[in-house]
Amino acid sequence: MRHGWPTALRGPLLGLLAGVLAACSTTAIEPLLAPKAIIWDAWTTHVSSATATIDHSAWDRLLKTYLVRNREGVNRLAYGRVSAVDRQALDAYIARLAATPIARFNRDEQAAYWINLYNALTVKVILEYYPVASIRDIDLSPSPLSDGPWDRKLIKIGKHAVSLNDIEHRILRPIWLDPRIHYAVNCASIGCPNLQPDAFTAANAKTLLNQAAVEYINDPRGVRVLNNKLVLSKIYLWFAEDFGTTPDNIFAHLRRYARPELAQHIRQDTKIADYEYDWALNDAR
Numbered sequence: 001m002r003h004g005w006p007t008a009l010r011g012p013l014l015g016l017l018a019g020v021l022a023a024c025s026t027t028a029i030e031p032l033l034a035p036k037a038i039i040w041d042a043w044t045t046h047v048s049s050a051t052a053t054i055d056h057s058a059w060d061r062l063l064k065t066y067l068v069r070n071r072e073g074v075n076r077l078a079y080g081r082v083s084a085v086d087r088q089a090l091d092a093y094i095a096r097l098a099a100t101p102i103a104r105f106n107r108d109e110q111a112a113y114w115i116n117l118y119n120a121l122t123v124k125v126i127l128e129y130y131p132v133a134s135i136r137d138i139d140l141s142p143s144p145l146s147d148g149p150w151d152r153k154l155i156k157i158g159k160h161a162v163s164l165n166d167i168e169h170r171i172l173r174p175i176w177l178d179p180r181i182h183y184a185v186n187c188a189s190i191g192c193p194n195l196q197p198d199a200f201t202a203a204n205a206k207t208l209l210n211q212a213a214v215e216y217i218n219d220p221r222g223v224r225v226l227n228n229k230l231v232l233s234k235i236y237l238w239f240a241e242d243f244g245t246t247p248d249n250i251f252a253h254l255r256r257y258a259r260p261e262l263a264q265h266i267r268q269d270t271k272i273a274d275y276e277y278d279w280a281l282n283d284a285r
Helices: 007-023 026-033 057-066 084-098 107-129 164-176 205-217 247-257 260-268
Strands: 067-069 075-077 153-157 160-163 223-226 229-233 272-276
Touching: 057 067, 057 084, 057 107, 084 107, 084 153, 107 153, 107 164, 107 205, 160 164, 205 247, 223 260, 247 260
Parallel strands: 229 272
Antiparallel strands: 067 075, 153 160, 223 229
């Protein structure tokens, strides 16, 4: 059951909320419910001159073993095939990251650390509850208005308990101010940008971020043309502020990574017909 309201109250209140949402435009309501980028000052400390690196080879091995790319270009993970030994290796990797004094590293090492930690924690949660049809069915969030695991404190780093939403919306987004972060963190869903086949490092992060942006924007999950109008991923609805303050800013971002034919459509078809997102699990059965 959900944490928060008593069961007797939760049903009527959620029913009332559903009625309100049904009466309102999705494009008006959903951005209001999306988490905002609000910086967590505890994680801003870094050492610019630091040269130490963090070992992400255990995460890289898991990706190389279980990530499957289908003909449509969607990266899926074979959750059902992950061995007990590899689950233990994943747990050990996450525990090692939790024990890492991350404030002593430079910004590039920190970015790779947080991206990999987010993705590894997401896979760990899926494995703990597998089989599931969607990550949203793993209802761990303490708020009665939230589903999924994103608000649950999943790990303790130093003296701080940290959730997936903390990593994405209180650390990565507000500290790095890079919209490509949305292509790097993976929510274990088909509609999400691909889980990359390599662990992020300070050395490869720029390449992987650009690669992830190109893959997503040129895939129908990110952008597709319908009746001479654009259908965009809800990522560009929920987090529009990260891509700019106007639709023109979003279009400029999309054109930067779009292949020529799609870029031409974006120049011509400057109206958004709809937004969509597929929450089905990115499972490779």
